[in-house]
Amino acid sequence: MKTDTELQKDILEELSWDPLIPEASVGVAVAEGVVTLTGHLETYAEKVAVTHAVDRVAGVKAVAVELEVVPAGLHPSSDTEIASALEHALSWNSSVPRGRIKVMVEKGWVTLTGEVDWNFQRQACEHVARPLRGIVGITNNIRLKPVSVPVSISSRIEAALIRQVLREAKRINVSVDGNVVTLKGHVHSWAERNAVEGVAWSAPGINRVNSQLTVEP
Numbered sequence: 543m544k545t546d547t548e549l550q551k552d553i554l555e556e557l558s559w560d561p562l563i564p565e566a567s568v569g570v571a572v573a574e575g576v577v578t579l580t581g582h583l584e585t586y587a588e589k590v591a592v593t594h595a596v597d598r599v600a601g602v603k604a605v606a607v608e609l610e611v612v613p614a615g616l617h618p619s620s621d622t623e624i625a626s627a628l629e630h631a632l633s634w635n636s637s638v639p640r641g642r643i644k645v646m647v648e649k650g651w652v653t654l655t656g657e658v659d660w661n662f663q664r665q666a667c668e669h670v671a672r673p674l675r676g677i678v679g680i681t682n683n684i685r686l687k688p689v690s691v692p693v694s695i696s697s698r699i700e701a702a703l704i705r706q707v708l709r710e711a712k713r714i715n716v717s718v719d720g721n722v723v724t725l726k727g728h729v730h731s732w733a734e735r736n737a738v739e740g741v742a743w744s745a746p747g748i749n750r751v752n753s754q755l756t757v758e759p
């Protein structure tokens with residue numbers, strides 16, 4: 543098991559390795575495996591990149607994100623400009639169903655609403671928004687359209703976990719109640735937990751994933 547000092551060192555090295563993250567812009571504190579991130583970043587995309595980088599480091603038990611997005615420039619983007627740019631970007635993305643997503647922007651904070659068929663479409667809308675200038679945060683309230691769940695979907699999810707060679711596939715319990723998947727078990731990192739949750743979201747008919755996975759380095 544890593545000490546807090548070793549974990550902090552690994553996180554700082556991972557942050558410096560990621561070209562999306564500005565150098566020396568993030569403070570990292572670690573106490574008993576719990577990581578606290580502080581600092582100011584110019585874009586929301588950088589903030590997401592930081593959290594993803596920390597997720598990739600083995601030994602992290604939990605993360606407190608105290609990062610603030612402060613757009614640079616003498617003339618920051620207005621909410622109208624952000625909304626217009628995002629509408630245009632969404633219209634050009636082939637993963638986003640046309641005419642089914644609504645955008646609201648208030649003081650740089652984007653709220654997405656609407657209904658789509660798959661979780662990857664919901665995620666695509668957020669991925670489109672992240673790099674746009676002026677955005678300080680995103681709330682994704684896009685719903686998934688209710689559809690019937692195929693028979694034996696839990697065993698199909700378990701098979702997918704094994705097929706994708708996730709280390710702890712056999713230690714993960716998958717149960718399905720209606721359109722909700724519940725995951726229980728242990729994984730070695732937040733990145734692995736995210737990967738397992740991604741497999742569950744790929745199952746047809748699922749509109750919520752209740753992840754009770756614990757991270758045990």
